[in-house]
Amino acid sequence: MSDQARQAVIKFLNYLSGEKRASKHTLSGYQRDLARLQNYCSEHNIQDWRELKPADIRLYIAGRHKGNIGAKSIQRELAAFRSFYRFLLKNQIAEQNPLLTIQAPKAAKKLPKNLDVDQVAGMLDAKPDVVLEVRDLAMFELFYSSGLRLSELVMLDVKDINFTEGVLRVRFGKGGKQRQVPVGAKALCAVEKWLKHRPDVETSALFVSARGARLGQRSVQLRLEKWCSKNGLSEHIHPHMLRHSFASHLLESSQDIRAVQELLGHADVSTTQIYTHLDFQHLASVYDKAHPRAKKSNQE
Incomplete structure (x- = not known):
């Protein structure tokens, strides 16, 4: 991806850390998820965040499914991408959100174990x-x-x-x-x-x-x-x-x-x-x- 696109990720993480006061754990998770999306974009010759389409997101999800990644992990990644695109739109770095029509896969509800x-x-x-x-x-x-x-x-x-x-x-x-x-x-x-x-x-x-x-x-x-x-x-x-x-x-x-x-x-x-x-x-x-x-x- 272009340097400008990579800089947008850094600005977003700084925003989370500074204004939103996100925890180190949250920042680490967002950084990891966005790095995966950047790698996907690089593999598919997508240079700018404006170029990413809903079809690309669906293809990304399909690839994650193929890699046996659980629904809950994919839900978390999509939540990170949505948050990122809200930031891009707010700062006029992108004009459209490719995740608007994307539905996260449903995860089976796991009941927490407890002691009697x-x-x-x-x-x-x-x-x-x-x-x-x-x-x-x-x-x-x-x-x-x-x-x-x-x-x-x-x-x-x-x-x-x-x-x-x-x-x-x-x-x-x-x-x-x-x-x-x-x-x-x-x-x-x-x-x-x-x-x-x-x-x-x-x-x-x-x-x-x-x-x-x-x-x-x-x-x-x-x-x-x-x-x-x-x-x-x-x-x-x-x-x-x-x-x-x-x-x-x-x-x-x-x-x-x-x-x-x-x-x-x-x-x-x-x-x-x-x-x-x-x-x-x-x-x-x-x-x-x-x-x-x-x-x-x-x-x-």
Whole structure:
């Protein structure tokens, strides 16, 4: 592609970083997706973004399908391209959007895995043996107590938790949104125990390493794996599974989807509705086991 076309991509990424304050993860994804589209254009002798047609986009999608790329990945790429073309139109770098008539392929809905109440209790009732495990247990309690995302947990500062009111301030939610969430008594107790052992370091981070640095996301994942392995939990458990469990258990008990949406920090209730499917699975299971006419007779 022409230098002008490549410069347009750089301007767009700078716009996302500066004005939109997109995260490093988002920027990396957009950069990767647009690089693929640039490669496609170069292979098909398309020099300028004005030259790209809807037929080219369909051909690009077909190629991705051929490469066994899933519908969800293609949806994400098309979303990046749409955002890019909105930027091009706004800055008069293009006159038409070739994605207007393009429909993203539908992905099969995958239900998130969650733990049952007994599994969660078995995991969180285990006793820590060393100081780092006191910290780990406080993290895992907060995941389940407040339905946090992994990125939200690692960005917590000591000042974000209010022990008097039993609330937690999430300052770095998805899309830069803030919210307040309640914290259960067991989680508050676990965090208080950790703060007694937390190193006296300059960083404001709630959860720090043995060296006093803010814990990263990968470190939390590895600590959770180690904790589960030590306590005989055979199922592979990741941090987001505790968030899923929080949501499904809360919805199962309260039936209040709007409240669960607020607690999870979902911008759209449709995102939260996936947990109604989990809840229905639970109800269907109870029905099959308990209803006298639910089971098929062996004599049929």
